[in-house]
Amino acid sequence: MKDCFEMLDPRIRSALASMGFSRPTETQEKAIPAIMSGDNVLVIAPTGTGKTEAAMLPALHGVINGEKGKGFKVIYVTPLRALNRDMLKRLTQWSKELGVSIEVRHGDTPQHERRKQALSPPDVLITTPETLQAIFLGPRMRHHLKAVRYVIVDEVHELASSKRGSQLTIALERLARYADFQRIGLSATVGCPEDVASFLGGVGRRVRIVEVSIEKALDFHVTIPVAGNEDKRLAKKLLTDPDIAAQIREMVRLIHENRSTLMFVNTRQSAEAIGARFRRLGEAIAVHHGSLSKEARIEAEDAFKEGRVPVLVCTSSMELGIDIGDISHVIQYMSPREVCRLVQRVGRAGHRVGETSKGTIIAINEDDASEAWAIARRAMAGEIEGVSLHDKPYDALANQVCAIAIEYGEISADSIFELVKKAYPYRGLSRIEFDLVLKQLAEERVIFVNEAGVISKRGKTRPYMYENLSMIPDEKRYDIQDVISGRMVGTLDEAFVINTEVGAVFITKGDMWRIVEITEDRVRVEPVENPQAEVPSWTGEEIPVPFAVAMEVGAVRRVVEEMKGGSAVSLIMARYPTDEHTAKKFVDYVRRQLDEGCPVPTDRRVVVEEAERTIVINACFGHKVNETLGRVVTALLASRLGGGVAMEIDPYRIKLELPKRVRAIDIVKLISDLDPAFVEPIIEKTLKNTMLLKWKMVHVARKFGALSRDVDYERISMGKLLKVFDGTPMYEEAVREIFHDKLDVENAKKALEMIRSGEISLVAGRLSLIGGSGFTGGRELMAPETADRSILMALKDRIMNDHVLLFCLNCKRYSAKKRVEDVEDPPVCPVCGSRFIAALKPWEREDMEMARHPEKLKTEDEKLKVKRVYRNGNIVLSHGKKAVIALASRGLGPESASRVIAKLKEDEDDFYRDILRAEREYVRTRRFWV
Known part of the structure; x- marks a missing residue:
């Protein structure tokens, strides 16, 4: 019986044999004939089922049997530069075997390579949606687009739900004016194939959907690890509590049982925190997330692929099919929040045909477990969420109007409107809405629109376009500064900063922080004293749990409420992939609510x-x-x-x-x-x-x-x-x-x-x-209950390393800047031997000069400042170095310092706690009175 490979050019079949492709996968068997028929095709299949080859083999067949000459024959669009890099690696062998030139072009492509591509374009160009925009702006590159016969959009579901995708749909309609090409989309399993197909094809074009069932065996297990005596010992080593230690122990066990493990977490903070704990245990681990540099991500990918580390901890950065070798098991830490994420993540394990994709979800509590149950059941039943398409986003439209103005120099508004309406997200765009966008652009002097409705570019158009190739917002980053230690602890995205306020608690690098001040470029924070009593108001890039999943969690609670304890456990285990301990823990959770006399x-x-x-x-x-x-x-x-x-x-x-x-x-x-x-x-x-x-x-x-x-x-x-x-x-x-x-x-x-x-x-x-x-x-991610003590020690360390300005109020001839730690107890003037010495902050030098020359005082404010200097000196005279420590803090002036100094005799920690409270109040309120 012939397979679909027989449809391909003999040179491709020969290459397939030499590269070890003995027979097509189910995805390839279904997709290759559909694509070779000339139809626009959307291929929907799980990760690791050969989607890339299913699209590229027919395209390569077309290239080697098609017209020769300059120009791009295939444009392969991916949402990530990392995928571009990965795709080039995967296609290099095909390039050698078939004599087809394949190159990458994106924002990091060196200038000499761009120049070379403009003079001698490759047959296959791998690029991003943003770089495709740039290709339209240059006349020479634009000319090469006339040769395009295939456009392959990888991870099309990911683009469909973003404004980048809306921008791309118009770009494809622009491309359609130069070339007659076939559209091929590659997608993970989605709940609305027709919407994604329409997004890919545009208005009036038929797109054939080739869907491969996700029933390539999926094997999930949801568990809340049981904390035992060994976890109490492990908790001390990890500086955490026994429940979290049990979760880490279970992760280690699963990793040791499997050859290679991909561990997904929901936030970058979780990835870093788990990575730090594994290293504390001496376990080899690599961490991968979007905040790391490109070099760090490549190193993590290579270390995992080459087997130098048995586990890669990652966020959604690894959902999109970057090739990192065979994966035997997937761990999901906490509920994945969405069905599509679980399918994509666990689907990365067991890539060989017929293999089962195995995944363990480690839940942290009862809500988390029941949510994971609902998601796992839905995944196995194929109940995937739909993709939420943007509906005629005006800013992406404005962006493309400007791009078209550069592309054509002059073009009628009618022509642009007709083009844009073919893009699926803009099918409902009215002429009134379109004209309002044009009017706004004209008012901003980005384009010119004459009375005849002809649009032309202006001097501002091209600079605008190069600044706005991407629809991803240009976000600045804020430094995070610990006000206790004075050190920088990381950065925050602008998106987070504008959505928060002073007093909010968040997590970064495994620690919890409370915001005490937000400035133009900095977020000043304090460590949370008792993390176990605090509620974080932000824990990173939160993935929203859908309405249907949350309602199913509610339904599980209702079933438990209506049934007897034992039978409820059995029912949960029969319906969901979990163990008896986890099911019983959830049943007890609901029962305790009822025992308290509270409605569930x-x-x-x-x-x-x-x-x-x-x-x-x-x-x-x-x-x-x-x-x-x-x-x-x-x-x-x-x-x-x-x-x-x-x-x-x-x-x-x-x-x-x-x-x-x-x-x-x-x-x-x-x-x-x-x-x-x-x-x-x-x-x-x-x-x-x-x-x-x-x-x-x-x-x-x-x-x-x-x-x-x-x-x-x-x-x-x-x-x-x-x-x-x-x-x-x-x-x-x-x-x-x-x-x-x-x-x-x-x-x-x-x-x-x-x-x-x-x-x-x-x-x-x-x-x-x-x-x-x-x-x-x-x-x-919480720290242990000893955090309060460590915060106080950090405060003490910082104060001891801060500087004070010592000034003798007796002779007024001695002044010296010293570290607090180096101040003698009690301070004594080396000139006159007096102990009447003020301990001022370094920026209070002007106040010292006024005290040195009281005859020059003119205003009441100046006299008040001098009075404070003498008050300062009296406190140091009475309490010695204790007063110097208090006065060196950022929160205590002479009036309040004496109230806390007495505590140093009773309890040093209480003394520093009072200073800490004063510093917090100072940071919170100083913008009102400085």
């Missing part, structure tokens, strides 16, 4: 709980719906209470901190009375007061050319932005993007309708076990 929040019951000025709305609706409902409830409460309401959400809870106590029953009434139709307008109104909208508007405005790339959004007032941008396409796009990325209005309305109809009950209660056990994201 489920998919059919929302429970509103109160405790002092805290309200917890237990709602199993997922991140985006809870964010949506939380914003609406917060807005309504803030207007009623006349004060700010702080909000925190997870997939199962909305936590509110109120300015005064509110009863749970009042919140129940507020939600019950809420008309679903009001959700969207309430949110849009409240967005006008948020830094999130300001940040989005700045980024959208940059893409319209309304703000320069290097503008500092902090210097632009929100009021001014709204005044200038309100009612423009830029404002509309900023709001639309927030609704798309952060919120789920439709499912929020659905949840409210279910509450109004009685399908979901709404009850009030006191704070319960389940209500109080949320917001655990990031607690796996």
Whole structure:
């Protein structure tokens, strides 16, 4: 029986044999004939089933049998430069065997290589969406596009859900004016193949879907490791608690049992924290995530692929099929949050045909385990989430209008509108909307539009385009500085900084920090004293749990509530891939809630709980719906209470901190009375007061050319932005993007309708076990309870290394700058022998000079400063070096120093705690009085 390889050129078949390809995979068997028929094709298949060869072999067949001459014959688009690099490695052998030239072009390609490609273009060009944009801008490179016969878009599902993808769809329509080419998309398993196919093909083109089932055996196991006596000993070694030690121990066991293990975590912080703990145990490990340099990522990939380390810890950076060799097992630390992520991640194990992909999900608590169960069941049933396409994003449209103006010099608006409407994300674009975008671009002097509707480029157009090849926002980074030690501990993305505020707790490099000040380029933080009592408000790049997954978690709780304990354990084990201990732990969790006399929040019951000025709305609706409902409830409460309401959400809870106590029953009434139709307008109104909208508007405005790339959004007032941008396409796009990325209005309305109809009950209660056990994201990174002591020691160390300015108030001739540690006890003037010495901060030298020449004092403010210098000297005279230590801190002046000095006799730790409190208060308030 012939296989699909028989359809290929003999030279390709010969190369296949020499490279060890004996027979096609199922993906290749289905895809190669479809592609060779000339149809546009979307290939949907799990990772490791030969998708790349399924697309490239027919394309190479076409190249070696097609027209000769200069020009790109195949353009292979990937979303990542790393994938470009990987793809070149994989295709180099084919290049040698077939005499086909294959090269990469992206932002890092050296100038001499670009020049060479312009003069002698390769047959196959591997590139990114952004570099494809740049190719259109040069006349010589543009000419080479006329030869294109195949465009292959790898990981098309990843691009479909981003503005980069919207930009690419217009670029493909632009390319279609130069060449008649076949579109081939390669995608991981998705829940909406038709949407992705339409995205790839555009309006009016048929795209044939070739889908390979994910039922290449998937084997999942969800577990919460049991902490035993050995974990107590391990916890001391790892400076953590026994539960986390048990999780690490289980990871080590699985790694030792398997030849090669890929470990996925949900945040970069988790990757670094786990990497640090493994190294502490002497285990070989490599870490891979987006914040590392390209060189560090390549080194990690190579070390794993070559077997120098048996485990690679990574984030979503490894989801997209970069070749790192055979993987025998996948560990997912904590729930993967989404079904598609689990399928992609575990699908990386067992790449050979017929092999089972095995994965272990290590859950950290009951919510995490039940969420992982729901996701694993859905994965095995093929219930994958759909891709959320952007709907006519205006900034990507503005970007492409400018690109087309450069490409043609002059072109009619009608022609551009006709072209853009063929791109699937813009199928619903009206002429009114299009003209508003043109008007905005003309007002920003990025393009010129004459009375006849002809668009032409201006002097600003080309610089704008080179600054905005990418739709990825240009984000600045903020240094993180520890105010206790003074050292730099890392950096934060602009996206995080604008979404946070002073007092927020977050995690970086495995430690928890509280923000005490945000400046133009720096976030000043303090270590969290007692991490086990704190709730992180941000734990990294949070992956949102979908509505359907969260509702299934609620359904599992409901089933346990309705059944007897033992039978519930059996039912869970029969329905979900888990062990008896984990199932029993979850059943006990629900039972304890019932034993306390508290209602269980489920998919059919929302429970509103109160405790002092805290309200917890237990709602199993997922991140985006809870964010949506939380914003609406917060807005309504803030207007009623006349004060700010702080909000925190997870997939199962909305936590509110109120300015005064509110009863749970009042919140129940507020939600019950809420008309679903009001959700969207309430949110849009409240967005006008948020830094999130300001940040989005700045980024959208940059893409319209309304703000320069290097503008500092902090210097632009929100009021001014709204005044200038309100009612423009830029404002509309900023709001639309927030609704798309952060919120789920439709499912929020659905949840409210279910509450109004009685399908979901709404009850009030006191704070319960389940209500109080949320917001655990990031607690796996917590430091031990000894953190308080280590913070105080860091503070002491910093103060001892700080400098003071010693000044004799008796003779006024002696002054010296010394490290605190080097100050004698008590300080004595070497000139006159007096102990009446002030210990000033180095920047108080001017105050010292005023005290030295009191006859020159003119203002009351100057006299007050001199009085403080003498007060300082009196404290040092009375308490010696203890006073010097207190006065060297950044939070204590002469008036407050004497209150804490006495504690040094009783308890040194209390003394430094008081200094720590004073420093915190100083950092928090100094912007108001300095």
